[in-house]
Amino acid sequence: SGNFFSGGQELTVLWYRSPSxxxxxxxxxxxxxxxxxxxxxxxxPSAARFLLRESNMVSRYKKEFLELEKIxxxxxxxxxxxxxxLDGCVYAVKRSKRPLAGSSDEQMALREVYAxxxxxxxxxxxxxxxxxxxxxxxxxxxxxxxxxxxxxALLENAKTGHYFQExxxxxxxxxxxxxxKYIHSSGLAHMDIKPSNGTSLRKVxxxxxxxxxVSFLLLLGDLGHVTSITNPQVEEGDSRFLANEIxxxxxxYLPKADIFALALTMxxxxxxxxxxxxxxxxxxxxxxxxxxxxxxxxxxxxxxLKLMVHPDPVARPSATALxxxxxxxxxxxxxxxxxxxxxxxxxxxAMLERAWGRGKRGGWQGTWGRExxxxxxxxxxxxxxxxxxxxxxxxxxxxx
Numbered sequence: 094s095g096n097f098f099s100g101g102q103e104l105t106v107l108w109y110r111s112p113s114x115x116x117x118x119x120x121x122x123x124x125x126x127x128x129x130x131x132x133x134x135x136x137x138p139s140a141a142r143f144l145l146r147e148s149n150m151v152s153r154y155k156k157e158f159l160e161l162e163k164i165x166x167x168x169x170x171x172x173x174x175x176x177x178x179l180d181g182c183v184y185a186v187k188r189s190k191r192p193l194a195g196s197s198d199e200q201m202a203l204r205e206v207y208a209x210x211x212x213x214x215x216x217x218x219x220x221x222x223x224x225x226x227x228x229x230x231x232x233x234x235x236x237x238x239x240x241x242x243x244x245x246a247l248l249e250n251a252k253t254g255h256y257f258q259e260x261x262x263x264x265x266x267x268x269x270x271x272x273x274k275y276i277h278s279s280g281l282a283h284m285d286i287k288p289s290n291g292t293s294l295r296k297v298x299x300x301x302x303x304x305x306x307v308s309f310l311l312l313l314g315d316l317g318h319v320t321s322i323t324n325p326q327v328e329e330g331d332s333r334f335l336a337n338e339i340x341x342x343x344x345x346y347l348p349k350a351d352i353f354a355l356a357l358t359m360x361x362x363x364x365x366x367x368x369x370x371x372x373x374x375x376x377x378x379x380x381x382x383x384x385x386x387x388x389x390x391x392x393x394x395x396x397x398l399k400l401m402v403h404p405d406p407v408a409r410p411s412a413t414a415l416x417x418x419x420x421x422x423x424x425x426x427x428x429x430x431x432x433x434x435x436x437x438x439x440x441x442x443a444m445l446e447r448a449w450g451r452g453k454r455g456g457w458q459g460t461w462g463r464e465x466x467x468x469x470x471x472x473x474x475x476x477x478x479x480x481x482x483x484x485x486x487x488x489x490x491x492x493x
Contacts, residue, residue, distance in 0.1 A: 152227050152228070153225060153227060153232075154186070154188070154227060154232055156178075157177060157178055157179065158175040158176065158177055158178065158184070158186060159175060159176040159177075159178060160173050160174075160175050160186075161173070161174045161175060161176060161183075162174050164185065164241075165185075165242070167289075167315070169187060169189060169190070169201060169202065169205075169315075169317055170187060170188050170189040170190040170230075170231075171187070171188055171190060172185050172186070172187045172188075173185070173186050173187075173188065174237060183237045183239075184222065184234050184235065184236065184237050185219075185234075185235045185236065185237040185238070186232060186233070186234050186235075187231075187232065187233040187235065188230055188231075188232050189202060189230045189231045189232075199231070200328070201317035201318070201328065202224075202231040202233070202317065203231075204316065204317055204318065204319055204320070204328070205233060205315070205316040205317045205319070206221075206224045206231075206233065207319075208281060208316040208319035209221030209224075209316060211279055211280075211281065212275070212276065212279055212281070212316075215272065215275045216271075216310070216312075217268055217269070217271045217272030217275065217310070217311065217312050217313060218272050218275060218276065218312055218313050218314070219235055219236050219238065219312045219313065219314030219315075220235065220236035221233070221234075221235055221236075222234040222235065222236070235314065236312075238312060238314075242288065242289055243265070243288040243289075243311070243358070243362065244287075244288035244289035247288055247361060247362060250364075256362075256363055256364035256387065256388050257362045257363060257364075258388075259388075259390055259391060259394055262359060262362055262363055262390075262394070263394065263420070263421050265311060265359065265362055266355070266359055266415065266421060267415070267416065267421045267422065268310065268311040269286070269311055269313065269355055269358075270355070270412045270415035270416050270421070271412075271416055272311070272312065272313035273286075273313065273348070273351055273352075273355065273412035274411075274412040274413050274415075274416050276313065276319070276351075276412075277322070277348040277351070277411070277412050277413075278413075280321060280322050280323060281319050281320065281321060281322060282319065282320055282321075282322055282325070282347035282348050282350065282351055283313060283316065283318065283319055283351050284318040284319060284320055284327065284328070284329075284330050284339075284347065284350065284351065285315060285317065285318035285330035285331065285334075285354075286313075286334060286351050286354035286355050286358055287330070287331055287333075287334045287354060287357075287358055288358055288361055288362070318330045320347065322347050322348065325344045325347055327339065327342075327344055327347070330354075332370055332371060333357070333368040333369065333370055333375075334353075334354035334357050334358070334368070335350070335354070336349070336350040336353035336354070336379075336406065337379040337404065338350065338406055345406075346406035346407065348411065348412065349406035349407070349409045349411070350406070351412070352401050352409045352410065352411070352412065352415075353401065353402055353406075353409065355401065356383070356398050356399075356401035356402045357378070357384070357402070359398055359401075360383055360384050360386055360398065363386045363387075363388060363390065364386060364387040364388055365383075365384045365385060365386050365387070366384070366385070368384060378402060379402075379404060380404055381399065381402055381403050381404045382399070382402070383395075383398055383399055383402060393420050394420055397410070397418065397420055397421075
């Protein structure tokens with residue numbers, strides 16, 4: 094009743110909060126103006142007085158969601174930042190740009206839905222909530238990543254001439270590898286890793302955060318090209334990131350194709366120029382070479398990235414290997430060394446306890462003697478086990 098954009102209408106209060114379980118912050122605003130309190134308000138157009146109760150809505154999308162802004166456009170369609178009216182949470186809602194029935198886009202949309210159903214929830218995979226068809230268009234409701242995509246970060250870096258430094262690059266590589274490890278362990282391959290649609294960023298509220306690697310959590314999304322590793326139905330992704338074996342329709346090592354694409358994504362993050370589509374440089378990369386990177390990387394990290402584009406997919410590291418690599422996680426190497434030393438000490442202790450047990454049965458006796466070591470004489474106490482009528486030397490103790 095009446096014009097919703099005129100004054101004097103009932104104002105509806107909406108709660109805005111993140112659906113992430115890691116945050117319990119809640120922003121409140123009305124359709125007229127933002128409520129100023131301890132929470133950060135959402136800024137809406139001054140004329141936009143949205144009412145949540147509207148009787149003439151016919152679509153589920155319009156009925157259940159309040160559309161705030163378009164945040165992305167891709168080959169599948171458009172992505173909108175929306176608030177769900179029921180729970181007040183912010184979501185990213187993808188809507189296909191054209192009818193899907195019988196088209197290749199329909200298969201891509203179904204792939205994404207099926208992949209999310211198989212994967213479930215993981216901290217490095219964009220979370221899926223719901224999907225439905227509406228007017229022959231597919232609509233997918235996903236987690237909203239408030240940091241944009243990695244491509245957005247790269248474009249921002251290009252404006253300022255800034256590159257991600259090696260410590261940040263290592264963290265990016267590690268986090269994406271964790272997501273890939275989970276996807277691969279579920280029997281799937283992503284098949285479209287790249288900055289624009291393969292990685293999304295979620296801001297992490299850490300008071301001590303001063304660097305990208307601490308401020309953001311990377312998540313894998315856009316699963317429209319995902320396929321089964323054991324029964325592949327490959328829909329080729331972006332040719333700039335495509336491994337040569339995929340072009341040759343050799344699908345035995347699909348997870349390693351993701352590793353290849355990830356290496357080129359890292360090269361772009363390090364400041365490399367636009368990747369070629371199909372020229373001499375394209376073939377040069379497929380022979381196991383990285384594109385030119387304008388910053389000096391350490392030999393070990395550069396070598397790891399180069400190994401990831403090896404022409405033989407078998408030679409490329411797996412996502413699991415990357416998550417454990419000492420270059421990316423040096424603390425794991427130190428922990429492994431400490432564990433090795435601990436095992437040695439445990440073995441020594443076990444041997445001494447075994448010898449002590451035999452000594453108690455046969456009888457221990459200590460004697461003092463002189464022993465020449467490293468060119469000098471030292472007082473040494475020899476522990477001798479007497480058994481069977483014979484003296485058995487066990488180990489020396491150097492006197493203090």
